[in-house]
Amino acid sequence: MSVRFDHVSKRFGDVEALVDFTLDVADGEFMVLLGPSGCGKTTALRILAGLEEPTAGAVTIAGRDVTDLPPRQRDVAMVFQNYALYPHMSVYDNIAFGLRMRRIPRREIDRTVREAAATLAIADVLARKPGALSGGQRQRVALARAMVRRPRAFLMDEPLSNLDAKLRAQTRVELIRLHRQLQTTVVYVTHDQVEAMTMGHRIAVLERGRLQQVGEPREIYERPANLFVAEFIGSPSMSFFRGPLRQTDGGGAVVDVPHLPFALDPAQAAAARGAGWAEVVVGVRPEHIVLAEDFGERYAAATFEADIDVVESLGNELHVSLISQGRGMVARLPAGAPVAAGEARRFAVARGHLLLFEPEHGTRLG
Amino acid sequence: MSEETMAGRRVGSPRARAIRQTVAAAPFLLPSLVLFAVFVFYPLVRSIWLGFHATDPFGRNEVWVGTAQYHDVLTSSDFRHSLLVSGQFALYTVIPATAIGLYLALLSHRRLPGIVIFRTIFSSTVATSVAVSSVVWLLMLNPSVGVLNYVLGKGGVPTESWLTSPTWALPAVAMTTVWMNIGFATIVILAGLQNIPEELYESARVDGAGRWSEFLHVTLPGLSPTLLFVSVVGVIFAFESFGQIQILTQGGPLDATNVIVYSIYREAFLHYNIGLASAQAVVLFVIVLLLTLLQFGVARRWVFYQ
Missing domain, CATH: 1.10.3720.10 (MetI-like)
Structure with a gap:
C-alpha cells in the first residue's frame, strides 16, 4: 500500500530529528531512506511504525491517516537492526507471534509459518532458539516474521548491517528477489549507499533531519541536488574545487580554480551566466579523472599535473589518490593503468561530466 | 635469554600454565578467602563438629556423642x-x-x-x-x-x-x-x-x-x-x-x-x-x-x- 509522510517534524528536546519531511511512497515501491547516522532516517521509520509520535505533520498508509494509531493498528511489519527476536521462543514461535496476536486460526498459522520458513530456507531450524542461530539465520527469521503477517508495508531498519560483507551482498540479492515476489511496499533505512543504489526503486537522501533529494538511484548519482548528496553518494567520493566564474571570449566560461581552470561546455556556461553566480564549486567523480595520455585534449575540461600519493588496487580497478598544487583528489582507473605511487603524471578531467554547485547553499546548477 | 627459551616459557604445558595462573590469582583472592574463612567456613565446620559433641553451657568440654543430637x-x-x-x-x-x-x-x-x-x-x-x-x-x-x-x-x-x-x-x-x-x-x-x-x-x-x-x-x-x-x-x-x-x-x-x-x-x-x-x-x-x-x-x- 502507498505510504505518505506529510510535513512530518519531530523534536527531541532541543534536537530537531526530522524537519518538515514530506515523502510519497507508491504501492509496491522499494523506497530507501539514506543518510549518515543521526540524519533522521530511523526517526522517520519509527514514526511510520507508530513507535514515535511526530511533533507535527501526518502519516498516511493506504490513504488513511494513521498518525494517532498505535503500532498494532497500522498493519505494518518491522525488521529491526538487531532483529529483536524473542530469545525464549523457538524460531517457529517467533515467526508465529504476530499471527497469534491477531488470533489467526492455528492451522493457518502453521501453514503460513512453514511456507515462509521454506521460502527463506530456515525450515530446518524452526525448533531452535534464536541464540543457537547464526547471524544470517537470525536475519532470515526476522524477515520471515515480517513476511507471514502480509502487512501493508515492510519497514526495515538497517537489516543487513550486522552481517559480514559477503553475507550482506548475498542477502541484498535475496531481498530484491523477495520484494519482486511479494510486491509489498518497502521502506528501507540504511547508511550504506551500495544497499541504497542496488535495492531502491527510489532513494530519499536525508541530512540533519531534512530531506535533500528523492529520486531513482541513477538520478541521485548523476544529478545530485546539492553538495551534500554529491559528496555522500559515490565511493570514493567526488572531488570538489572552488573558483570564480570567468567569461571567456566567444561566449564560453571558465571556473578559474588556481592552477586548475575548468572549461565549461557552452550550455553549462550559459546556465552559469544565467544564474549570475560569482563563484562556483566544481564536482568531479573519480571515474572522470583519467590519464591525459589516453585522452584527446579537446575532450578534456581540464588537464593538470599531479603527484600520485597512494594506489589502492581493488582487483578490477584502481583507486588513485592524487595531489595537485596541494589539493587532494581521487581518480578511479582501470586495473592495468600504468601508475605507481611517487610518480608525477598528467591527468585530464573528462568534458561533459562536471557538476557545478553554488558555494553558499550547495545547490546544483541546472 | 634467547628467543627460544622465552617462547618456550611463555607457552609451557597446559598444566604448568594452570599452576602459574593460580599462583597469580592467589593474592587477589586472599582478602576474600580470609574473610570467608573466618566468618563462614570456620563457623560452618565448627557447627558441624559441635553437632557431634555434647558440651557444657559455654561450649567447652566437648564429649563425642556421635549422631545422637x-x-x-x-x-x-x-x-x-x-x-x-x-x-x-x-x-x-x-x-x-x-x-x-x-x-x-x-x-x-x-x-x-x-x-x-x-x-x-x-x-x-x-x-x-x-x-x-x-x-x-x-x-x-x-x-x-x-x-x-x-x-x-x-x-x-x-x-x-x-x-x-x-x-x-x-x-x-x-x-x-x-x-x-x-x-x-x-x-x-x-x-x-x-x-x-x-x-x-x-x-x-x-x-x-x-x-x-x-x-x-x-x-x-x-x-x-x-x-x-x-x-x-x-x-x-x-x-x-x-x-x-x-x-x-x-x-x-x-x-x-x-x-x-x-x-x-x-x-x-x-x-x-x-x-x-x-x-x-x-x-x-x-x-x-x-x-x-x-x-x-x-x-x-x-x-x-x-
Missing part, C-alpha cells in the same frame, strides 16, 4: 513444628514480596519526570535495618495505640491483638518482613527490567501485542532469571529470619512464630545446649541448600538465560 533434632516434634512455621513464614513472605516488588518495579520503570523519587521510595526499605523497622512495626501493630488498629477501627473492621494472637502473630510478622523485603525485590527487579532490550517491546507492539501480551511474552520471560533469584534469596532470608521475631514476638505466642533460627537461638542461649543448637543449625543449612537446589531444578523448565 542429629537424631534428636530430626525426631523432635518441636523441631518439626519450627520447620513448619519457617515454611509458612517463607510462603507468607516470598510470594507477596516478589509480587509487590514486581508491581512497584513495573510502575517505576516507566520513563516519567520525577520517577527517580518513586524508585527511591519504593527501594528505601532496603536501607532500613531489621531492628529499626521491627520497632516501628511493633508500635504500629500495638493493639491499643497502634495505627493499624486505629485505621481498621475507623473502617469498621474488627481490631486484633496482632502479635499476641496465635492466629495472627505469624501473618503479622510476615507482613513486616514483606515490607522489609520489598525494597530489595524492587531494586533487583528494576535492574532486571533494564536488561530487557527495548526493541523486543517495540517489535511486539508492531506485531500486534497489547500491554498484557507484552507483559506475558516479553517482560515475564525476560525477568525469569531475576524472579528466580529474588525468590531463592527470599526463601533463604525467610529461613534465616531472626531479628523481627526476637523484637516482635520472641517466638510466641504458643510457639506460633518459633521459626528455626529462633529455636536455635533459644536452644543455644536460653537453654545453653550448644551441641543440640549446632545440630539444628546444620540441619537448617542442609534444608536451605536442598530447597535452593530444588528451586533451581524446577525453574530450569521456564527460566530463560539470555
Whole structure:
C-alpha cells in the first residue's frame, strides 16, 4: 500500500530529528531512506511504525491517516537492526507471534509459518532458539516474521548491517528477489549507499533531519541536488574545487580554480551566466579523472599535473589518490593503468561530466 | 635469554600454565578467602563438629556423642513444628514480596519526570535495618495505640491483638518482613527490567501485542532469571529470619512464630545446649541448600538465560 509522510517534524528536546519531511511512497515501491547516522532516517521509520509520535505533520498508509494509531493498528511489519527476536521462543514461535496476536486460526498459522520458513530456507531450524542461530539465520527469521503477517508495508531498519560483507551482498540479492515476489511496499533505512543504489526503486537522501533529494538511484548519482548528496553518494567520493566564474571570449566560461581552470561546455556556461553566480564549486567523480595520455585534449575540461600519493588496487580497478598544487583528489582507473605511487603524471578531467554547485547553499546548477 | 627459551616459557604445558595462573590469582583472592574463612567456613565446620559433641553451657568440654543430637533434632516434634512455621513464614513472605516488588518495579520503570523519587521510595526499605523497622512495626501493630488498629477501627473492621494472637502473630510478622523485603525485590527487579532490550517491546507492539501480551511474552520471560533469584534469596532470608521475631514476638505466642533460627537461638542461649543448637543449625543449612537446589531444578523448565 502507498505510504505518505506529510510535513512530518519531530523534536527531541532541543534536537530537531526530522524537519518538515514530506515523502510519497507508491504501492509496491522499494523506497530507501539514506543518510549518515543521526540524519533522521530511523526517526522517520519509527514514526511510520507508530513507535514515535511526530511533533507535527501526518502519516498516511493506504490513504488513511494513521498518525494517532498505535503500532498494532497500522498493519505494518518491522525488521529491526538487531532483529529483536524473542530469545525464549523457538524460531517457529517467533515467526508465529504476530499471527497469534491477531488470533489467526492455528492451522493457518502453521501453514503460513512453514511456507515462509521454506521460502527463506530456515525450515530446518524452526525448533531452535534464536541464540543457537547464526547471524544470517537470525536475519532470515526476522524477515520471515515480517513476511507471514502480509502487512501493508515492510519497514526495515538497517537489516543487513550486522552481517559480514559477503553475507550482506548475498542477502541484498535475496531481498530484491523477495520484494519482486511479494510486491509489498518497502521502506528501507540504511547508511550504506551500495544497499541504497542496488535495492531502491527510489532513494530519499536525508541530512540533519531534512530531506535533500528523492529520486531513482541513477538520478541521485548523476544529478545530485546539492553538495551534500554529491559528496555522500559515490565511493570514493567526488572531488570538489572552488573558483570564480570567468567569461571567456566567444561566449564560453571558465571556473578559474588556481592552477586548475575548468572549461565549461557552452550550455553549462550559459546556465552559469544565467544564474549570475560569482563563484562556483566544481564536482568531479573519480571515474572522470583519467590519464591525459589516453585522452584527446579537446575532450578534456581540464588537464593538470599531479603527484600520485597512494594506489589502492581493488582487483578490477584502481583507486588513485592524487595531489595537485596541494589539493587532494581521487581518480578511479582501470586495473592495468600504468601508475605507481611517487610518480608525477598528467591527468585530464573528462568534458561533459562536471557538476557545478553554488558555494553558499550547495545547490546544483541546472 | 634467547628467543627460544622465552617462547618456550611463555607457552609451557597446559598444566604448568594452570599452576602459574593460580599462583597469580592467589593474592587477589586472599582478602576474600580470609574473610570467608573466618566468618563462614570456620563457623560452618565448627557447627558441624559441635553437632557431634555434647558440651557444657559455654561450649567447652566437648564429649563425642556421635549422631545422637542429629537424631534428636530430626525426631523432635518441636523441631518439626519450627520447620513448619519457617515454611509458612517463607510462603507468607516470598510470594507477596516478589509480587509487590514486581508491581512497584513495573510502575517505576516507566520513563516519567520525577520517577527517580518513586524508585527511591519504593527501594528505601532496603536501607532500613531489621531492628529499626521491627520497632516501628511493633508500635504500629500495638493493639491499643497502634495505627493499624486505629485505621481498621475507623473502617469498621474488627481490631486484633496482632502479635499476641496465635492466629495472627505469624501473618503479622510476615507482613513486616514483606515490607522489609520489598525494597530489595524492587531494586533487583528494576535492574532486571533494564536488561530487557527495548526493541523486543517495540517489535511486539508492531506485531500486534497489547500491554498484557507484552507483559506475558516479553517482560515475564525476560525477568525469569531475576524472579528466580529474588525468590531463592527470599526463601533463604525467610529461613534465616531472626531479628523481627526476637523484637516482635520472641517466638510466641504458643510457639506460633518459633521459626528455626529462633529455636536455635533459644536452644543455644536460653537453654545453653550448644551441641543440640549446632545440630539444628546444620540441619537448617542442609534444608536451605536442598530447597535452593530444588528451586533451581524446577525453574530450569521456564527460566530463560539470555
